[in-house]
Amino acid sequence: MTARGAVTTIVACTLLLAAIGLAIGGLLGVFAPEYYRTVLPSGREPGFDPVSVGVGLGLTQGAIGGAAVGLGLVGLLCWRDAGARRSAGTGDVPEGAILRRGLRTFAAIAILAVCTAAALLAGFLAGERQAYQRRYREERQEIAPLLTEDPAFADVRLEEYSGGGAYLTGEVPTPADLERLQTAVARAISEPRSRTIMSAVRARP
Structure with a gap:
């Protein structure tokens, strides 16, 4: 297998399983929202959107799984190609050279898969952080006027x-x-x- 073929295999598997994960996560968010509300700590809080969470998690997990599947598939194909060359008795390429070439290809694809997974994870975390900040702004907009309207709340x-909201x-x-x-x-x-x-507000003794 050539390096171009290996990269194409990884990318194709990543995109395919990312699309499948996105679809499954979105469908779970629409038709079984209680699943995400049950498994996630913030699922019962106001503003929780199971569809957005399902799409984000499905896309991220599907892409990471696709990269892993593609990496494993490339490894198997490289191993098969090396075995086929040995069986055919091709003497033009030494066995050690075939092994080194396979290892280099495998290492390059592994690095690509790790970088792809890291980028997807970073994007997911950034999106989650934006959702936390949006929730904080929404709650601040509702609560801040309450504190300014009453002098008794001046010290609040x-x-x-950090987990979202105010x-x-x-x-x-x-x-x-x-x-x-x-x-x-x-x-x-x-x-x-x-x-x-x-929970952190107290009345003076």
Whole structure:
């Protein structure tokens, strides 16, 4: 197998399985959204989009799997070609040269597969980070006015959570103020999410 043929095989397998993974992930997100809501920690939080998550995960996992399948297929084809040449008794190319050529081709394809997988993973992580930041901006837009409208919330700070979204820290003067803020956040966002956002806010003793 030539180097061009090996690269073509890897790329074809990667694209094919990436497309299959994208389709399967998208279909799961549409017809079985509870799957992603169950297996992912953020699946029950507001703003979770199972279709987008399914497409992203399916594309990434399919591409990585396709690169691995293509790499294995190239290795098998190189091994078959080397065996065929030995069986044919071709003396023009020494066995050691065939082995070295096969190893070089295998190493080059392995590097290509690793780089492709790394690029896909980096793209997925960047997309996930953008989704986290978008969620933070959406929640900040809803919560920030609540803090500025009431002087009792002056010591409460709005922060960005590394896992996506916003959270509040600080203190309020009384338990009644804490309950009032909890109610306002729940009304603006949602009841389950508001408990997470408010978990670091305390009433002064």
